[in-house]
Amino acid sequence: MLVGRYGIVSVLGGAIVLADQASKIWVLSSLGSARPSIEVAPFLNVVLVWNRGISFGVLNQGPDWWPWVLIAVAFLIVAGLLFWLRKLDGRWMVTAIGLIVGGAIGNVIDRFRFGAVVDFIDVHVSGWHFPTFNIADAAITCGVLILLADSLFGRQKSLSCGASEPGNN
Numbered sequence: 001m002l003v004g005r006y007g008i009v010s011v012l013g014g015a016i017v018l019a020d021q022a023s024k025i026w027v028l029s030s031l032g033s034a035r036p037s038i039e040v041a042p043f044l045n046v047v048l049v050w051n052r053g054i055s056f057g058v059l060n061q062g063p064d065w066w067p068w069v070l071i072a073v074a075f076l077i078v079a080g081l082l083f084w085l086r087k088l089d090g091r092w093m094v095t096a097i098g099l100i101v102g103g104a105i106g107n108v109i110d111r112f113r114f115g116a117v118v119d120f121i122d123v124h125v126s127g128w129h130f131p132t133f134n135i136a137d138a139a140i141t142c143g144v145l146i147l148l149a150d151s152l153f154g155r156q157k158s159l160s161c162g163a164s165e166p167g168n169n
Helices: 002-030 066-085 091-114 135-153
Strands: 037-041 044-051 117-125
Touching: 002 044, 002 066, 002 091, 002 117, 002 135, 066 091, 091 117, 091 135, 117 135
Parallel strands: none
Antiparallel strands: 037 044, 044 117
């Protein structure tokens, strides 16, 4: 099953990267000063926002070398998740890792290319706008929510760190 886990993460992560990058190519070619936004629905616009920070614009005002720090952090997180994947079981956990890895790589590609991430999904209600995001951000968020849900509500594991249950020594 070890190869299967990495295969699932590779396929899912690759699909996220392709969808993310294709959507960003479309946004960059469709929006500009003549057409600053596209209304998709009364609550949803496509707009171009350059994000130098992390998800949802947090830490957006950093020094010029900040994107390189974020790239390094993303690589460390991906490496840690892939290492952790060896010990995981369950489709949901593997799916979560695939979503996070694909999203992280999608945003790292932008940082390498532009020094910032292309965000474009603008959800709004009655004048209030949720922070603009992209497909990679959505994948990361969904993956993290799956990990949290599994840790809070998933099946109970035996004692952690390989310790045996009392009386089974």
